Amino acid sequence: MGNGTGIGRVRGLGSAKHGGKHWIDQRLTAVGNLLLTSWLVISLLVLPNMEHETVAAWLAQPSVAVPMILMLISIFWHVRLGLQVLIEDYVHEDGNKFAVLTILNFYVLGAAAFGIFMVAKHAFTGAPA
Amino acid sequence: MAQNPNRPISPHLGVYKWGPHMAISIMHRATGFVLATAGMITLLWWIYAIASGPEAYASFQTYVVSAGAEATTLQTGTNWFFRLVALGVTWSFFQHFFSGIRHLLMDMGAGYELTTNKTWSLLVFIAAVTATGITALLVASRYMGN
Numbered sequence: 001m002g003n004g005t006g007i008g009r010v011r012g013l014g015s016a017k018h019g020g021k022h023w024i025d026q027r028l029t030a031v032g033n034l035l036l037t038s039w040l041v042i043s044l045l046v047l048p049n050m051e052h053e054t055v056a057a058w059l060a061q062p063s064v065a066v067p068m069i070l071m072l073i074s075i076f077w078h079v080r081l082g083l084q085v086l087i088e089d090y091v092h093e094d095g096n097k098f099a100v101l102t103i104l105n106f107y108v109l110g111a112a113a114f115g116i117f118m119v120a121k122h123a124f125t126g127a128p129a
Numbered sequence: 130m131a132q133n134p135n136r137p138i139s140p141h142l143g144v145y146k147w148g149p150h151m152a153i154s155i156m157h158r159a160t161g162f163v164l165a166t167a168g169m170i171t172l173l174w175w176i177y178a179i180a181s182g183p184e185a186y187a188s189f190q191t192y193v194v195s196a197g198a199e200a201t202t203l204q205t206g207t208n209w210f211f212r213l214v215a216l217g218v219t220w221s222f223f224q225h226f227f228s229g230i231r232h233l234l235m236d237m238g239a240g241y242e243l244t245t246n247k248t249w250s251l252l253v254f255i256a257a258v259t260a261t262g263i264t265a266l267l268v269a270s271r272y273m274g275n
Contacts, residue, residue, distance in 0.1 A: 027236060030229050037226070050194075050272065052179070052186040059179050068176075079165040086158055115173045122180035 026081045032074035039067055056122070065123035069116050076112035080104065149250035157228045160221035168218045171211075194272070219264050224257040 043064070047054060058064055083104050091097045145151070171193070178189035191197075193211040196204035231249050234240055240249050 027233065030233060052183045055179050082161050083165055086162065111169060111173060115176055118176050118180040
């Protein structure tokens with residue numbers, strides 16, 4: 001086994017055994033996004049207007065808050081997988097790649113937690129008048 | 130990893146003639162990035178504004194949607210900025226949406242014949258622009274009349 005080139009270092013080690021998970025997760029969340037964003041677009045078109053009273057009462061219903069939370073999970077999971085591939089393809093320097101991937105993970109988890117918390121708080125405490 | 134810059138490398142993007150399938154591939158990445166950043170941050174701001182009450186919602190509307198007749202120059206400016214962003218995000222959404230359906234179909238093994246592949250690619254572009262136009266007209270007729 002060589003130690004000079006990348007292929008020389010990994011040759012003979014076998015696969016890491018989780019190569020397919022990233023790919024299948026991306027497709028799973030893609031289908032989730034198709035269904036849930038279609039739901040959001042149709043729901044917004046069906047609303048009579050976009051006044052605060054209307055959308056606040058709409059978002060507080062369990063039948064809206066739950067799919068909204070699921071949509072945030074599905075989208076941000078998909079964002080993490082998708083932008084990870086972009087970064088791995090276009091950021092070549094190891095240190096920069098590590099830094100940008102860290103920022104991506106912080107952004108995705110932070111933004112998803114913020115959105116889910118806001119929807120849950122709104123649904124649990126009721127629509128402010 | 131140390132690399133010899135003069136090493137032989139395989140032909141890359143520059144040597145191929147551009148076609149719809151190449152354009153749609155790079156567009157899927159670009160629109161994905163737009164949706165992940167501008168799209169999701171605006172959506173989260175909107176959810177935050179709904180959950181935080183009428184004043185936060187009014188602030189969102191003032192800067193993003195329309196500041197009404199007594200708008201300051203800054204507000205009119207941000208309104209038009211966000212209208213352009215909204216148009217870009219809406220188109221990105223439909224482009225990524227239809228392009229994503231194409232990818233899922235291709236994952237099943239369909240659509241690799243040259244003419245079929247070209248037709249699907251062109252259909253995605255047409256569908257995305259059409260859906261964006263319909264959405265923009267709907268929103269304009271419902272919310273920008275007054």
